[in-house]
Amino acid sequence: MLELASLKELLVQPKHIVITTHHKPDGDAMGSSLGLYNYLIQKGHQVRVITPTDYPTFLQWLPNNPEVIIYTEKPEESQQLVATADLIFCLDFNWLSRINELGEFVRAAKAPKVMIDHHLEPEGFDDYRHWTINACATAQLVYDFIVNIMGECELINKDVATCLYTGIMTDSGSFRFPTTTAEVHHIVADLINLGAENSRIHQLVYDNFSESRLRFLGHCLLNKMEIFTEYNAALITVTKEELKQYQTTTGDTEGVVNYALSINGIRLAALIIERPDKVKLSLRSTGDFPANEICKKYFNGGGHRNAAGGFSEEKLETVVSQFKAILPEYKTLLIQ
Ligand code: 5GP
Ligand code: MN
Numbered sequence: 255m256l257e258l259a260s261l262k263e264l265l266v267q268p269k270h271i272v273i274t275t276h277h278k279p280d281g282d283a284m285g286s287s288l289g290l291y292n293y294l295i296q297k298g299h300q301v302r303v304i305t306p307t308d309y310p311t312f313l314q315w316l317p318n319n320p321e322v323i324i325y326t327e328k329p330e331e332s333q334q335l336v337a338t339a340d341l342i343f344c345l346d347f348n349w350l351s352r353i354n355e356l357g358e359f360v361r362a363a364k365a366p367k368v369m370i371d372h373h374l375e376p377e378g379f380d381d382y383r384h385w386t387i388n389a390c391a392t393a394q395l396v397y398d399f400i401v402n403i404m405g406e407c408e409l410i411n412k413d414v415a416t417c418l419y420t421g422i423m424t425d426s427g428s429f430r431f432p433t434t435t436a437e438v439h440h441i442v443a444d445l446i447n448l449g450a451e452n453s454r455i456h457q458l459v460y461d462n463f464s465e466s467r468l469r470f471l472g473h474c475l476l477n478k479m480e481i482f483t484e485y486n487a488a489l490i491t492v493t494k495e496e497l498k499q500y501q502t503t504t505g506d507t508e509g510v511v512n513y514a515l516s517i518n519g520i521r522l523a524a525l526i527i528e529r530p531d532k533v534k535l536s537l538r539s540t541g542d543f544p545a546n547e548i549c550k551k552y553f554n555g556g557g558h559r560n561a562a563g564g565f566s567e568e569k570l571e572t573v574v575s576q577f578k579a580i581l582p583e584y585k586t587l588l589i590q
Contacts, residue, residue, distance in 0.1 A: 265341075286346055310506075312459050332359075348371045491574055
């Protein structure tokens with residue numbers, strides 16, 4: 255692993271830089287990527303953000319969003335950019351499988367890879383690393399990178415501040431998850447001072463639902479949620495027909511699982527969705543219950559202790575039965 259501080263010298267001369275982030279990017283993925291983008295362009299670099307897939311409309315207002323390339327829309331151009339880059343930043347993920355087909359092009363690229371991330375157990379494809387699971391968001395680590403490693407707090411302009419605020423806000427559950435330390439609040443205060451319009455950002459991200467998304471949420475909560483009282487667990491199951499019926503688009507299922515977790519006493523909430531190619535699971539938990547352990551052990555996934563995900567190639571009904579069958583194993587932890 256190379257010394258992160260040596261990037262300071264490397265970034266003195268203008269470079270061709272690619273920033274990439276995980277499949278189905280969320281607020282932290284886009285906020286940290288565009289935050290870093292808006293910082294690097296001020297230093298005269300040629301920068302491109304490449305996402306493996308599309309992402310929700312409620313993130314498409316971020317400063318310089320039109321500059322983002324979506325791999326699935328422009329695979330050849332993306333591959334060319336990755337192959338000819340001088341430096342590749344990998345943000346908010348630490349396994350190349352998280353960026354789908356793009357992963358093998360990044361692996362093969364001659365450019366050094368800089369990983370900035372806060373997920374458990376990195377794969378080890380990176381040359382430079384700014385990583386800790388104690389950060390509430392990758393955007394927090396990008397802030398730290400700019401301010402403390404590059405020593406360029408003066409380059410956090412309104413655009414950078416807006417992006418980083420969005421990343422921290424979304425990944426910290428609006429500043430309420432346990433990783434939201436006093437230091438995070440200091441950073442956020444700094445970002446507001448530097449131009450992030452906190453109230454406007456909340457509105458753009460959270461009050462931006464389409465009618466169909468809200469009705470879909472209503473359907474999930476009223477008709478599709480099961481509560482397992484003896485395990486303090488909740489489950490919402492969604493079929494592909496329902497996704498179609500409510501005309502859901504990318505991002506419409508995001509956050510649905512949190513409603514189940516907000517029920518008094520629930521320690522584990524799961525959302526199981528039948529996607530066209532596979533069944534996807536999203537798990538959320540409270541306290542020290544290891545949602546990521548279940549995803550890793552049974553569903554080819556992982557994540558954070560309180561927010562994890564995975565998938566299965568089995569049929570929806572099979573995955574649902576599997577999930578229910580796992581609950582007794584965790585009963586002691588769930589009823590604590
Ligand atoms: P979500 O439920 O929002 O899809 O994912 C929550 C968290 O779980 C993500 O931030 C990511 O850390 C993790 N995660 C989701 N899906 C996967 C997966 O398929 N593999 C791994 N390793 N982690 C996942
Ligand atoms: Mn994140």
